[in-house]
Amino acid sequence: MHSKAMSKMRPFDLVFCILAFIAYSDQGMAASRMRPAPVGAPSGAPREYTAFDESDLTSGFLRLAFGSDMQRLGESDDRIRKFDHRIAFRISSSGHVDRSEMYKRVLDDFIVRVPRIDAAVVDTSTAPDVIVRLVDAKDFVSALAAALGDSTASAFINQTNPRCTTRSRADELGHLLRADIFIVVDRGTDIFLDCAYHETLHALGLMNHADDIPWTTLNQRRSVGYLSVYDRAMLQMLYDPKIRAGMSRFDVQMLLPQIIQGLD
Numbered sequence: 001m002h003s004k005a006m007s008k009m010r011p012f013d014l015v016f017c018i019l020a021f022i023a024y025s026d027q028g029m030a031a032s033r034m035r036p037a038p039v040g041a042p043s044g045a046p047r048e049y050t051a052f053d054e055s056d057l058t059s060g061f062l063r064l065a066f067g068s069d070m071q072r073l074g075e076s077d078d079r080i081r082k083f084d085h086r087i088a089f090r091i092s093s094s095g096h097v098d099r100s101e102m103y104k105r106v107l108d109d110f111i112v113r114v115p116r117i118d119a120a121v122v123d124t125s126t127a128p129d130v131i132v133r134l135v136d137a138k139d140f141v142s143a144l145a146a147a148l149g150d151s152t153a154s155a156f157i158n159q160t161n162p163r164c165t166t167r168s169r170a171d172e173l174g175h176l177l178r179a180d181i182f183i184v185v186d187r188g189t190d191i192f193l194d195c196a197y198h199e200t201l202h203a204l205g206l207m208n209h210a211d212d213i214p215w216t217t218l219n220q221r222r223s224v225g226y227l228s229v230y231d232r233a234m235l236q237m238l239y240d241p242k243i244r245a246g247m248s249r250f251d252v253q254m255l256l257p258q259i260i261q262g263l264d
């Protein structure tokens, strides 16, 4: 039973991503809307969908920006969560392979291609909004348990074998206060890139998964490893100034047609 003091604790969201590293078949999809994966993507990365109609964008946004299939510790809510200021990323590398530079290139990809995201990597002299912990697989559970400091979370972790996960906290208005990304570094470059893009989307406020949407990296049945046209659109929508932290599904649904029309 929760005491009154417990119930007032800030809830946080913990997303366990059970990413499948199998070739995803795009057979049967409309090929005219697809192009090869971008340069720098993993060798087995799926081709990229390039065109979406309004209903694809609306339904995906409502799925990915609201709700969650995560372990929610605390009260539940269903509202927009986003950062409202420049996002300071700190990269903490403790694995035997240092993938800090590789993560920085992933983040640069977001910053360059999603102009509405204002983010930068900072050193230890600046308080971080997002901490990216790059760890060996053998240290993943202990790193996560140390950061969570919560027996409920530890019990959950022990039942799974995640390669990457994200925890985030928002205030009562839906402003993200902090996100912690954990990624294993010693399972190869392809897994690292898939995790890095996937978890960064979560950390920026797209907290849900949609395992039946074939064009998002947040489909856990796909291994992607690049910032897709679709996920870029999701972030441009989330960080449109008209979409404010704390908004309900209803508020957002009213605005989406106009926002989608303004996408580049």
Ligand SMILES: [Zn+2]
Binding pocket: 015, 016, 017, 018, 198, 202, 209, 218
């Ligand atoms: Zn995930």
